[in-house]
Amino acid sequence: xxxxxxxxxxxxxxxxxxxxxxxxxxxxxxxxxxxxxxxxxxxxxxxxxxxxxxxxxxxxxxxxxxxxxxxxxxxxxxxxxxxxxxxxxxxxxxxxxxxxxxxxxx
Amino acid sequence: xxxxxxxxxxxxxxxxxxxxxxxxxxxxxxxxxxxxxxxxxxxxxxxxxxxxxxxxxxxxxxxxxxxxxxxxxxxxxxxxxxxxxxxxxxxxxxxxxxxxxxxxxxxxxxxxxxxxxxxxxxxxxxxxxxxxxxxxxxxxxxxxxxxxxxx
Numbered sequence: 001x002x003x004x005x006x007x008x009x010x011x012x013x014x015x016x017x018x019x020x021x022x023x024x025x026x027x028x029x030x031x032x033x034x035x036x037x038x039x040x041x042x043x044x045x046x047x048x049x050x051x052x053x054x055x056x057x058x059x060x061x062x063x064x065x066x067x068x069x070x071x072x073x074x075x076x077x078x079x080x081x082x083x084x085x086x087x088x089x090x091x092x093x094x095x096x097x098x099x100x101x102x103x104x105x106x
Numbered sequence: 107x108x109x110x111x112x113x114x115x116x117x118x119x120x121x122x123x124x125x126x127x128x129x130x131x132x133x134x135x136x137x138x139x140x141x142x143x144x145x146x147x148x149x150x151x152x153x154x155x156x157x158x159x160x161x162x163x164x165x166x167x168x169x170x171x172x173x174x175x176x177x178x179x180x181x182x183x184x185x186x187x188x189x190x191x192x193x194x195x196x197x198x199x200x201x202x203x204x205x206x207x208x209x210x211x212x213x214x215x216x217x218x219x220x221x222x223x224x225x226x227x228x229x230x231x232x233x234x235x236x237x238x239x240x241x242x243x244x245x246x247x248x249x250x251x252x253x254x255x256x257x
Contacts (some may be wrong), residue, residue: 005254009210010163017213017214018213021218030199030222032199039120041233053211056211058209058211058212059206059208059209059212060206061204061217062202062204062205062206062207063204063245064200064202064203064204065198065199065200065222066195066198066200066202066204066221066222066223067203067204067219067220067221067222068171068172068201068219068220068222069170069171070229071220072218072219072220073218073219074216074217074218075206075208075212075215075217075218076212076214076216077211077212077214078182078210078212078213078214079213080211087141100245
């Protein structure tokens, strides 16, 4: 499991726009860089990120090798109901990680 | 006039692609490849300047992680929202950086991330609206320490 940081406010008012910030530990090896032996290291990146809220996909991103190592993503959501916000990263070599954050909407 | 054959075209020619990609050397993309990637994203539709705000420092010390922010002027309602935002570069090995999908539940059309820059270049962000129009903004960036492409 890679280390992931997820920053979502615990509480929000209905209709408020909240910011979700995520950071996950991953080398994002581009596939263009030689390793210590001089041979090109194979590509190993996170290629897709999705965020579901209230059972609906509300944000997704396709990442390419030009995204920095330890990819950081920040985006916004409109707080509509209390519930889990599920974040999923998937990538090369079967990489998959799921994190959940709970938000209480008053 | 025939279209000039680029490495990108060559790689697309079916079965050869898999074998050829093993031989890829870090050749930097050209502004043409960026233009083609943008055309592919917009499906050939007209792209107008405006509505998109691209936030990128004009001088980047470390090309391995340059902060990038994109914000699009949109009410983000069911009827009028931003569907996708894509970021393109012209001088990294590949023209695509990130493509994000939004919806009316996004509240605001804003995206923040960190990108690699192989050298000083121009970055373009393109937004697709729910009414099918495309808007874009570009920014030039000077990089003092390039992201490792050569090693």
